[in-house]
Amino acid sequence: MNRLKRQLAPYFLVLPGGLWLLVFFAVPMIAMLSLSLQQGDVVYGYRLTFHWQNYTDAISGYHDQLVRSLIYAAIGTILLIALSFPVAHWIAFYGGKRKPTYLFLLLLPFFVSFVLRTISWRQILTDDGPVLQPLKHIGVLPDSYHLLGTPEAVIGGLVYNYLPFMVLPIYVALERIDPRVVEASRDLYASPALSFRKVILPLALPGVFAGVLMSFVPMASDYVNSEVLGSQSTTMIGQVIQSKYLQTSDYPTASALSFILMAVLLVGIFAYARALGTEDVMKVAAR
Amino acid sequence: MSASNLPDGALLRGLTQRRIGRRDALRISGLSALGATLAACGVQGKAKPGAGASVAPDAVAKYWTGKTKVGHVDFANWPLYMDPKKPELATFTKETGITVTYKEVIQEMGPWFAKVQPQLAAGQSIGYDLMVITNSIQFAQFRDSGFLAPLDHSKLPNFTKNAGAQYTKEAYDPGNVYSVPWASGMTGIAYDETKTKRPITKLADLWDPAFKGKIGMFSDTQELANFGLLKVGANPDKSTSSDWDKAAKELKAQKPLVRKYYDQSYIDALGNGEVWITMAWSGDVFQKNLSDGTNFKFVIPEEGGTIWTDNMTIPITAKAPLDAITLMDFFYRPDIAASIANFIGYVCPVPAAQAEMRAAAAKKKGTDKTSELAAADSKLVFPTDDVYAKLHYYVSFSNVDDQQTFQKTFEPIVLG
Numbered sequence: 064m065n066r067l068k069r070q071l072a073p074y075f076l077v078l079p080g081g082l083w084l085l086v087f088f089a090v091p092m093i094a095m096l097s098l099s100l101q102q103g104d105v106v107y108g109y110r111l112t113f114h115w116q117n118y119t120d121a122i123s124g125y126h127d128q129l130v131r132s133l134i135y136a137a138i139g140t141i142l143l144i145a146l147s148f149p150v151a152h153w154i155a156f157y158g159g160k161r162k163p164t165y166l167f168l169l170l171l172p173f174f175v176s177f178v179l180r181t182i183s184w185r186q187i188l189t190d191d192g193p194v195l196q197p198l199k200h201i202g203v204l205p206d207s208y209h210l211l212g213t214p215e216a217v218i219g220g221l222v223y224n225y226l227p228f229m230v231l232p233i234y235v236a237l238e239r240i241d242p243r244v245v246e247a248s249r250d251l252y253a254s255p256a257l258s259f260r261k262v263i264l265p266l267a268l269p270g271v272f273a274g275v276l277m278s279f280v281p282m283a284s285d286y287v288n289s290e291v292l293g294s295q296s297t298t299m300i301g302q303v304i305q306s307k308y309l310q311t312s313d314y315p316t317a318s319a320l321s322f323i324l325m326a327v328l329l330v331g332i333f334a335y336a337r338a339l340g341t342e343d344v345m346k347v348a349a350r
Numbered sequence: 351m352s353a354s355n356l357p358d359g360a361l362l363r364g365l366t367q368r369r370i371g372r373r374d375a376l377r378i379s380g381l382s383a384l385g386a387t388l389a390a391c392g393v394q395g396k397a398k399p400g401a402g403a404s405v406a407p408d409a410v411a412k413y414w415t416g417k418t419k420v421g422h423v424d425f426a427n428w429p430l431y432m433d434p435k436k437p438e439l440a441t442f443t444k445e446t447g448i449t450v451t452y453k454e455v456i457q458e459m460g461p462w463f464a465k466v467q468p469q470l471a472a473g474q475s476i477g478y479d480l481m482v483i484t485n486s487i488q489f490a491q492f493r494d495s496g497f498l499a500p501l502d503h504s505k506l507p508n509f510t511k512n513a514g515a516q517y518t519k520e521a522y523d524p525g526n527v528y529s530v531p532w533a534s535g536m537t538g539i540a541y542d543e544t545k546t547k548r549p550i551t552k553l554a555d556l557w558d559p560a561f562k563g564k565i566g567m568f569s570d571t572q573e574l575a576n577f578g579l580l581k582v583g584a585n586p587d588k589s590t591s592s593d594w595d596k597a598a599k600e601l602k603a604q605k606p607l608v609r610k611y612y613d614q615s616y617i618d619a620l621g622n623g624e625v626w627i628t629m630a631w632s633g634d635v636f637q638k639n640l641s642d643g644t645n646f647k648f649v650i651p652e653e654g655g656t657i658w659t660d661n662m663t664i665p666i667t668a669k670a671p672l673d674a675i676t677l678m679d680f681f682y683r684p685d686i687a688a689s690i691a692n693f694i695g696y697v698c699p700v701p702a703a704q705a706e707m708r709a710a711a712a713k714k715k716g717t718d719k720t721s722e723l724a725a726a727d728s729k730l731v732f733p734t735d736d737v738y739a740k741l742h743y744y745v746s747f748s749n750v751d752d753q754q755t756f757q758k759t760f761e762p763i764v765l766g
Contacts, residue, residue, distance in 0.1 A: 105463075106491050106750050124762075125765075186622070189624055191624075192622060209609075212609055212610050294609065294766070295605070295763075295765070295766030298765050303765055306761075306765065309461050309464060310460040310571075311757050311761070312464060
């Protein structure tokens, strides 16, 4: 009896988590997959007809927005790395005793709601707002110049909103580097630049990898920044999906678009993981 | 119509606040509504092919037979559509003994439909006996799904007696089979004359290259399409799919000039100089002028504007339909209609309320008196025939295919 109990124990332990995943992940995914292959409308009902054309229609209708989202997310990710690495590096190596304070300061703005912060950028950057108005007044910018409604504004918003998702993983990776390793490289006559390139950077890569995952994926599917800071020429795929679900009740197209976005992101991430190597990431995670 | 003949004070607050509440909440409510939508996925539609605006002759009798008074009504309405102290409902309870729970739960038509559709399709109560819905695509979806109870007009004596003629033959529900109006509002053009340097009078001004990058249009496809249709000389209400194509072409030509297709945020965009000239809802501009001391103008363009109507309806699964229809009729008593219109300041469907308001104002003093008199004389609350003549109804759809064609025609303009 006891032996049986011991044998079954792992299965019982996995039960809550397994059920959770089944109910809240697998079931909705299957429902959505089914929905993406249905035909009809909300009034007369959607029927499962394995209408694969939903996918081709979705791609031909919205591939501009899809490509645009990926480009915005890619540019945003590169900017994020460029911005986050120096910050994380400085806090990790020069933060001293105040490291937690600096991290807290970094996170402080993010205690305010995401949507509110984005809307406040709208107020700040608006045509006659506190930033552009004085510049226009002294003639640095032409009167017709505007920032809102441009891709720059949307990418800026994305970078701003996802900054902690990049800084924190890089910081964690850098913080774990034993300073003696860096010292050793210097003792072996490596210049600071070479030491950075040969020692710090490779050790920080798993952090960058995690940061890219955590920021690129949500940025590509973001629908708030473009809605608030952009215009019709910056529409992203998240906005299309949102509008399909909640404005026109076109559930099949919305589901198909969601799956297409997911597939594109998964393929991209797998390729990226293969290129960068997941083993290092696993090692860091396991430490 | 110009800003000069408009009243100020409490009326303006009423004229304006509600729309901000309802459109603004869209993005924030999006998340919770999404959950509801996903839950709706597996639910099948309810309409039988061929169902539409017509109703079987015995449907009214069939629905109302055996319905008895419950003594309580759950009422779902839009924000800021009634005095928060709800004096009208107190009067109703005193006179009929029916209590009312009033909730401002409807923020936007799309999400509201998505939220209640699964329950209605399953034949379950949505928790409300009376709900106010706009004459939108979703109105047709509610109607065609068979989600609205057919109204028994023998139970609506005040409506029969007091409703304005134009509110009894609206295209989306001729003969008020399923709905009676709560209030109406108008869509026109708002502009900043200090920037445009000239008065704006016509739709063509929204297509003026001089305002490139400073023109705002609505992202709501129906609102947008209406202006495109009026621009090409079509009456939205009677438009056909060939008119839609022409209008879409006109709107696409305008696209390079448009700064953005806005939701409720257009009013802030006008305020901070992002746009100089924009599509607008009747009340917002005056609210803005009142609260920020700006001097923006609102006009109904020469080619015409549009009028939308929010309507009281009874969901088919209501638990207290008899109480609900009693309350519905109660709002058509001129004194009650006057009281509501005085607070909300939107177009009142009861013409007799105007005299009631004047009479009520005579008994009041100070700002209460002037604001109620101003409301009674306002063309935005009681439009005169010349104003009505310029207003058009929304595009109405005879079937779902039409509606989908319409969406496919105009959606790409907004989604860029």
